Amino acid sequence: xxxxxxxxxxxxxxxxxxVSEGKMVRSDGIVVNNRGCDISDFIxxxxxxxxxxxxxxxxxxxxxIYIAYYDSNRDFIKRVSARDRYSKSITVTAPxxxxxxxxxxxxxxxxxxxxxxxxxxxxxxxxxFEGVYPDPNQDTIYYKGNYSTPEEALEDAAKRxxxxxxxxxxxxxxxxxxxxxxxxxxxxGETYFYAKSRSAVLEVREKGNGFQATGIHFRGQTxxxxxxNSPLATSIYCMWIWGKDCKFSNFTSEGAIYDSLYIRGNxxxxxxxxxxxxxxxxxxxxxxxxxxxxTLKNGVVRFKKNTYVYSTNPSRNDREPTYxxxxxxxxxxxxxxxxxxxxxxxxxxxxxxxNSSGGRQIIIQDNNxxxxxxxxxxxxxxxxxxxxxxxxxxxxxxxxxxxxxKAFRGITVEGGTYNNRVxxxxxxxxxxxxxxxxxxxLDNTISFGWLITLGEDCIARNINTKTNIKVAxxxxxxxxxxxxxxxxxxxxYS
Numbered sequence: 001x002x003x004x005x006x007x008x009x010x011x012x013x014x015x016x017x018x019v020s021e022g023k024m025v026r027s028d029g030i031v032v033n034n035r036g037c038d039i040s041d042f043i044x045x046x047x048x049x050x051x052x053x054x055x056x057x058x059x060x061x062x063x064x065i066y067i068a069y070y071d072s073n074r075d076f077i078k079r080v081s082a083r084d085r086y087s088k089s090i091t092v093t094a095p096x097x098x099x100x101x102x103x104x105x106x107x108x109x110x111x112x113x114x115x116x117x118x119x120x121x122x123x124x125x126x127x128x129f130e131g132v133y134p135d136p137n138q139d140t141i142y143y144k145g146n147y148s149t150p151e152e153a154l155e156d157a158a159k160r161x162x163x164x165x166x167x168x169x170x171x172x173x174x175x176x177x178x179x180x181x182x183x184x185x186x187x188x189g190e191t192y193f194y195a196k197s198r199s200a201v202l203e204v205r206e207k208g209n210g211f212q213a214t215g216i217h218f219r220g221q222t223x224x225x226x227x228x229n230s231p232l233a234t235s236i237y238c239m240w241i242w243g244k245d246c247k248f249s250n251f252t253s254e255g256a257i258y259d260s261l262y263i264r265g266n267x268x269x270x271x272x273x274x275x276x277x278x279x280x281x282x283x284x285x286x287x288x289x290x291x292x293x294x295t296l297k298n299g300v301v302r303f304k305k306n307t308y309v310y311s312t313n314p315s316r317n318d319r320e321p322t323y324x325x326x327x328x329x330x331x332x333x334x335x336x337x338x339x340x341x342x343x344x345x346x347x348x349x350x351x352x353x354x355n356s357s358g359g360r361q362i363i364i365q366d367n368n369x370x371x372x373x374x375x376x377x378x379x380x381x382x383x384x385x386x387x388x389x390x391x392x393x394x395x396x397x398x399x400x401x402x403x404x405x406k407a408f409r410g411i412t413v414e415g416g417t418y419n420n421r422v423x424x425x426x427x428x429x430x431x432x433x434x435x436x437x438x439x440x441x442l443d444n445t446i447s448f449g450w451l452i453t454l455g456e457d458c459i460a461r462n463i464n465t466k467t468n469i470k471v472a473x474x475x476x477x478x479x480x481x482x483x484x485x486x487x488x489x490x491x492x493y494s
Contacts, residue, residue, distance in 0.1 A: 013043050014117040024104050025068040029076030040103040042074060045094045052091050053082055055115045063115060066104035069095050134164040143167045150174045157183050167191045175199045178208030187215030194219045195235030204243040214249040220256030220281060233257045233282050247272045254279030265291025274298045286329040290338035297346035301329055303354050325354035328395050341376040349383045353392040374410040381415040394419030399430050411435040417443050424450035431455045438462050447473040456480045463487045
């Protein structure tokens with residue numbers, strides 16, 4: 001998986017290989033010699049269609065001067081201004097009888113400044129996730145050449161009441177805090193946001209509801225540790241999400257003092273993330289602290305061999321490095337008043353567990369919601385595997401509790417492959433109720449769970465090993481209506 005590359009150049013109608021240098025089109029349509037100008041060849045256009053003319057030339061210096069229109073016989077119609085002195089781009093509408101156009105440009109620099117002539121405005125980076133797209137009802141602003149810092153672009157978007165912001169390839173040191181709804185950020189494939197300070201690289205609080213981003217790499221570190229050349233994490237979080245209705249796609253995130261992606265909402269969040277790679281930070285790759293309605297799909301959450309992230313200890317002024325990496329993915333409300341639920345992990349590869357304490361954990365810390373511990377989490381078609389050269393273990397679903405709470409409810413596991421046990425706990429045996437486990441393949445293990453008993457309204461169906469050996473550690477409360485079907489080596493219950 002990789003972040004998509006910007007392919008807008010493929011839609012550029014201006015062929016720089018056919019430019020006539022030292023020429024210009026006069027107001028009467030006659031082509032004359034002019035050392036200061038170049039003109040394009042005839043460009044096919046559509047009557048009454050909109051076209052965007054843009055370049056990367058600094059503002060205040062014209063790149064384009066005129067555009068001349070021609071009919072279907074290439075007979076001259078008129079010449080209009082195309083000066084872009086005060087804007088990165090301008091939009092023109094072809095006359096109703098126009099079928100061709102020629103662009104008059106500043107001469108001698110036809111191949112400079114990434115000059116573009118594109119139908120229907122500049123083509124934005126392709127998006128791979130439904131719902132993350134430029135809002136046609138908002139302004140689209142371009143960072144390059146128009147702003148000194150990304151924060152300045154964000155401030156402009158705030159003044160407009162929200163906007164689409166396009167960031168070209170490059171490295172940006174940021175501490176972004178969207179403070180109005182409906183801001184959308186778009187990268188072009190190699191757009192990197194690095195930590196600017198101790199705060200998060202990106203922090204979306206409630207005022208930033210509706211925030212969207214795609215095509216961006218989030219990095220929590222900016223410097224290297226002298227002895228190991230490993231990155232020093234300087235930001236607390238890479239991505240810290242509080243707001244509602246936020247959508248992310250086609251991104252990567254890693255290298256913070258605490259977490260690569262930290263989600264902490266209140267009530268319904270409607271959070272979605274897709275097509276991502278989340279790597280290690282000093283604490284967790286992924287943390288869901290609280291909130292309802294959280295979807296992550298089509299991604300990778302992965303610890304890497306021998307790539308611990310060093311952190312500048314938040315409690316000290318010195319830079320004493322400490323090894324990082326606790327949980328691969330953790331759901332843990334920080335207070336008893338915060339709750340979580342309606343979480344979906346779909347088509348995600350959970351790869352490698354940390355060697356640190358708790359490293360095998362995928363879920364779940366209890367939240368005692370309504371004193372019932374009803375989780376409402378679905379893990380669908382996921383892989384929980386270990387790479388061959390990794391020093392740790394394969395991850396699995398782990399239940400932990402801050403009390404002697406016995407029953408856990410509302411866990412659904414559908415499909416997927418597990419290198420380790422599917423689910424387990426420690427200290428206290430847990431009784432699962434209203435849980436479903438089906439269409440699961442156990443790889444390199446024959447154990448389904450540890451200290452787990454399936455109870456009321458549970459279903460276990462189509463659980464098999466590669467070698468068809470009996471699935472061990474599979475406990476069922478015979479006094480309840482557990483349904484067990486096609487579990488290798490176990491008789492059916494009904």
